[in-house]
Amino acid sequence: MPRPQPLSPALHLSLSTETSPPTDRMTSWKQALSRAFVSLEVLVDDPGAWRASVYADRIGPLQIATEESDPVKFMRTPEEIASDNQAYIFARLQLHGTVALFQDGRSTELRPGLLAFYDAGRPFKLVMSERYRSCVLMMPRQLLRLDDTQVRQLTATPVGDAPGGPAALLLPLLSGLVAEVPATAPPLREKLARTIADLLATLAAGHLTTPGFSPAGAGPTLLDQVKASVERRLGEPELSPRLLADEHNISLRYLHKLFHEQGTTVGRWVRQRRLEACKEELARHDGTDRVIGTVAARWGFSSPAHFSHVFRSAYGMSPGEWRSAAAGAARSRSAH
Structure with missing residues (x-):
């Protein structure tokens, strides 16, 4: 069973494949993802021509990353889960392009302005068929304050596509707070990170109770x-x-x-x-x-x-x- 692990106290990662020889790009990228997130399988059509970048900072209970890439597929397989045994929740806020997310028997297409949660403790797949940019937030699973059944209902469902729901108010606030982190003085950054983590928990709970949400468990709607x-x-x-x-x-x-x-x-x-x-x-x-x-x-x-x-x-x-x-x-x- 994956164990909740606290994020390491400090990490700053900045990587662009443009700085690596074409033959080394995929290796350096997978190493960066493993360091910044969790172990993943990465698939691209043409590794030599593929371009990607990731910038990540770990602050208090939260990791905030900006990820940009040409078309790519990420897969979290049972083998990767067994290799690092990590229990984190991801929240992916789509900024540009579209991303297809698959987990727990469901799939959803994230368009710019939408957010979705996925759980590193179970297999998932992300398919980016065009160049994209995403803000990826990662935190220990227990901070979401949901039980296992609720988390399984939440994953791979789009947050922000219900007009008038709580996400319509909270997502712009989340985006604004994330954008403020780099400019915030170091003593206040951890407090801001905890506020963002609390806001994610509120978004998750609100999404589960939004009228029209169908908690279909592990089955597709x-x-x-x-x-x-x-x-x-x-x-x-x-x-x-x-x-x-x-x-x-x-x-x-x-x-x-x-x-x-x-x-x-x-x-x-x-x-x-x-x-x-x-x-x-x-x-x-x-x-x-x-x-x-x-x-x-x-x-x-x-x-x-x-x-x-x-x-x-x-x-x-x-x-x-x-x-x-x-x-x-x-x-x-x-x-x-």
Whole structure:
């Protein structure tokens, strides 16, 4: 069983992969993450061209880090958990780009302005499909003041997506306090860190009691299950709301209600996920010359012309322009 460990009294870490030779970047980054956070498995498509930085300070009961990186995957496996036996809670506040978080049978997409908790004592996965920046707060698990059942209900659920909930008031306050830490005189920093830890505990408790929150334990919600079906069938052109409703034994009206509560529609969400998959594949730098029409068809777009139109509407450039820009950026990074 992981043991709650106090954070070491002082740590200041500043690392950019730009200062390491391309062949050493992944090793130095994994060592930095292990020192700043916990042991993690790190996966990237092109380690030599990949760029990342992390700045972390340990103050009192809290560690505050700013993390910025090209696309990457982090995994906390049972092997990593056994290797360091640490029991920390993470709160990730998304600043730029999107991050997909998976833990306890759930998944959530963090957009800028949202926060989510995850527990280092159990496996989790973070998938960043685009360049991103996050504020990562880490503290001993007991400071969250929740029992194990509550923590399992809390993880991988977005805090801040319920209009009018307590997070709408508290998240801006949290962001402001975190931003103040570097400019605060040393004697007051620990008090400020404890205030931030208390605010995180308040956010967690408030989120569990927010109307509409579904404490689904370790199981996925119905919306999670529908989205998982979409991910599995994203390349099928015939994928439709009716097909999804029938697959999950719900009415078409109720399916639309689930997505309406998230501020979107079924069709818009499916289209966005297809566009993101195409965008990621077209930007992949592995020496493969990807034909745009083939990529579009692979992810469910039956018409290349329609794909080009919706891609330009979403990203302000054609698929070909995006592919060329991504290839140029990759060559530029390799040259440096």
